[in-house]
Amino acid sequence: MDALSAAGSIVGLVQLSTTVFDAICRYTKDVKDAKAGVGELAREIRDLSGTLHNLSLLARTLEDQDPFASLQAHRLHACRRTLLKIQDKVYKAQTDFERSRKRDLVLRSMAWPFSKHETQELLDELTRHKATISLALSADMMNTLLGILSTQTNFEAEVRDMKKVFQQRFEADTRVKPDQKRQGILQFFSKLNPRIAHQTALSLRQPMTGLWLLDGAKFLDWKATRNSKLWLGGMAGSGKTVLCGGLVDTILRESSQTVAVAYCYCDYKNIASHSPVTILGSIAAQIARQHDTAFDLLQQMYDEHHPKDGLKKPMDPESLWEMIQFMAQNFERVFIVVDALDECRSQTGDVLEFLKTIAECAVVSMALFSRDEQDIRESLADDFSFLEIAAQTQDLEIFVGAEMSRRKGLKDLPIKDPTLNEDIRRQLVHGAGGI
Numbered sequence: 001m002d003a004l005s006a007a008g009s010i011v012g013l014v015q016l017s018t019t020v021f022d023a024i025c026r027y028t029k030d031v032k033d034a035k036a037g038v039g040e041l042a043r044e045i046r047d048l049s050g051t052l053h054n055l056s057l058l059a060r061t062l063e064d065q066d067p068f069a070s071l072q073a074h075r076l077h078a079c080r081r082t083l084l085k086i087q088d089k090v091y092k093a094q095t096d097f098e099r100s101r102k103r104d105l106v107l108r109s110m111a112w113p114f115s116k117h118e119t120q121e122l123l124d125e126l127t128r129h130k131a132t133i134s135l136a137l138s139a140d141m142m143n144t145l146l147g148i149l150s151t152q153t154n155f156e157a158e159v160r161d162m163k164k165v166f167q168q169r170f171e172a173d174t175r176v177k178p179d180q181k182r183q184g185i186l187q188f189f190s191k192l193n194p195r196i197a198h199q200t201a202l203s204l205r206q207p208m209t210g211l212w213l214l215d216g217a218k219f220l221d222w223k224a225t226r227n228s229k230l231w232l233g234g235m236a237g238s239g240k241t242v243l244c245g246g247l248v249d250t251i252l253r254e255s256s257q258t259v260a261v262a263y264c265y266c267d268y269k270n271i272a273s274h275s276p277v278t279i280l281g282s283i284a285a286q287i288a289r290q291h292d293t294a295f296d297l298l299q300q301m302y303d304e305h306h307p308k309d310g311l312k313k314p315m316d317p318e319s320l321w322e323m324i325q326f327m328a329q330n331f332e333r334v335f336i337v338v339d340a341l342d343e344c345r346s347q348t349g350d351v352l353e354f355l356k357t358i359a360e361c362a363v364v365s366m367a368l369f370s371r372d373e374q375d376i377r378e379s380l381a382d383d384f385s386f387l388e389i390a391a392q393t394q395d396l397e398i399f400v401g402a403e404m405s406r407r408k409g410l411k412d413l414p415i416k417d418p419t420l421n422e423d424i425r426r427q428l429v430h431g432a433g434g435i
Contacts, residue, residue, distance in 0.1 A: 010055055010076065011056050013076055013079065013080055013083075014052045016080065016083050016087070017048055018049055019087065020045055020090070021045045021046050021049060023087060023090045024041065024045070024086075025042060027097075028042075038119070040123060041086075041126075044123055044126045044127065044130070045086075047130060048126055048129060048130045051130050051133050051134055052079075052133065055133055077211065079129040079132075079133070082122065082126060082129060085122075086122060089113040092113065182299070185298060185302045186285050186289065186298075188302060189281040189282070189284055189285040189288075189298065189302075190281065190282055190285040191272050191282065192264065192270075192272065192273055192278055192282045194263055194265060194282060194286070197267070197339075198245060198248055198263065198265065200245075201242055201244060201245025201246075201248075201265070202245045202246075202249060204242050205242045205245055209246075210239075210242070210243050210246040213232075213243055213247065213389075214247065214250055216387075218230065218385060219247070219387075222365060222367065222385070223365070225365065226363060226365065227362050227363070227364060228365045228366075228385075229359050229365070229384040230366070230367040230384060230385050231370070231376075231380045231387070232367065232370075232386075232389050233370055233371060233372035233373075233377070233386065233387075233388060234371065234372060234388060234390055235371065235390070236371060238389050238390050239389065240340070240369045240370070240389050241265065241339055241340060241369070243389060244263075244265070244337065244339040244369045247367060248261075248263045248337050251335045251337065254333075254335065258331055258333070259331060259333045259334075260286075260287050260290045260291065260294075260328070260331045261286070261290075262286035262287050262334070262335070262336050263286070263336070263337040263339075264279050264282050264339070265338075265339045266279070266341060266343045266344050266351075267343060268343035268345065273344070274345055274351075276317040276350050276351050276354050277316070279338065280317055280324065280354060283336060283358075284298060284320055284323060284327065285298065287324065287327045287328065288327065291331065297326055298323070298327070301319065301320075321357050324361075325358060325361045325364075328361050328364055331363055332363060334363050334365070335364075335365050335366075335367075336359075336364060336365070336366045337366070337368075337369075338351075338355060338366075338369070340369060340370060342370040342371040342373055348375070348376065349379065352368075352380070353379075355368065356379070356383060366384075368380070369389075372388070
């Protein structure tokens with residue numbers, strides 16, 4: 001996650017806190033029996049919003065510092081969940097109240113949706129969040145950050161560390177040292193560059209979105225279980241590729257001497273990415289990069305298809321999937337992730353059959369992303385656990401809030417007309433229809 005995106009996410013959280021504050025104020029104005037203690041909750045949210053606003057200013061001034069940006073995403077996730085919990089209940093209570101008023105044509109009394117005990121717990125949570133965020137704004141942290149920026153030696157050390165992390169995440173911690181010959185072999189099998197597609201998917205992801213998947217039971221169970229199989233399906237425009245990027249990024253952190261990671265992004269615009277040979281070749285090359293013995297198997301196949309005294313033999317998918325299964329035996333776990341299988345068009349069925357065969361290997365855990373189409377469902381239903389993908393309201397809240405904070409014509413609306421800002425945001429979020 002880059003720092004500019006983190007700053008945008010913090011601004012989105014500022015808008016969320018403003019939205020919740022406005023919702024509570026509107027509720028207490030309309031409803032007769034709204035409790036007096038609600039005012040304290042509203043004041044706490046207002047103070048938290050001010051602290052978040054200061055944090056957003058700090059994040060923008062330090063936007064070149066990736067560690068600082070990542071720190072904020074981690075800390076702010078719990079804060080966002082508390083605000084969303086309040087917002088959901090207040091919205092539901094307000095909606096119920098408005099429906100009741102229209103039906104009975106009289107102003108009816110409604111109770112505050114939280115008990116006294118729940119209200120106090122929320123106040124305690126908000127206080128903790130504000131204290132944690134205030135700590136990030138403390139003079140000590142500022143002095144430390146400014147010291148890193150002003151000290152060339154420390155700064156260069158930070159850059160080296162970040163480069164090391166970057167290499168681990170985007171190259172699956174390459175352990176085979178490729179000389180010129182080996183590089184030629186890898187290029188022969190790697191007709192696709194999955195890292196480019198992966199970086200594109202990551203760049204489209206708004207920080208703190210997709211956590212419903214990455215924190216969800218099905219994903220965590222898949223990640224923790226050997227020979228697990230997961231199919232993630234949804235309609236066009238539901239954010240499958242962006243979610244795939246987040247999933248791959250998480251799995252890449254598992255890479256080690258005993259854990260291999262390989263992934264592939266299919267693309268209807270790139271005909272080469274539809275071919276079983278291209279997809280399996282890319283997976284094989286990635287696994288080969290992570291173990292010398294696995295690379296030896298890749299080189300053996302290369303030599304068989306490049307005889308010294310004969311014509312080159314065309315590569316066939318049957319040989320590739322068989323080799324991948326042998327390569328996988330050099331690891332305790334092998335994670336394989338493939339996105340957009342439906343975009344392989346007429347070759348989708350063949351690709352699926354080869355991937356399913358590889359998934360039978362005891363050490364392989366496989367996750368496949370695609371549209372929820374009948375032929376794909378019939379092919380995967382017996383072996384793969386299904387997880388439906390649709391644009392989540394919480395993700396849309398973050399995305400819309402961050403985008404509205406960036407758009408020149410919308411970013412000042414909370415100041416000029418908070419009601420209009422809220423109406424626009426709610427219409428965009430609730431009118432998305434899962435896209």
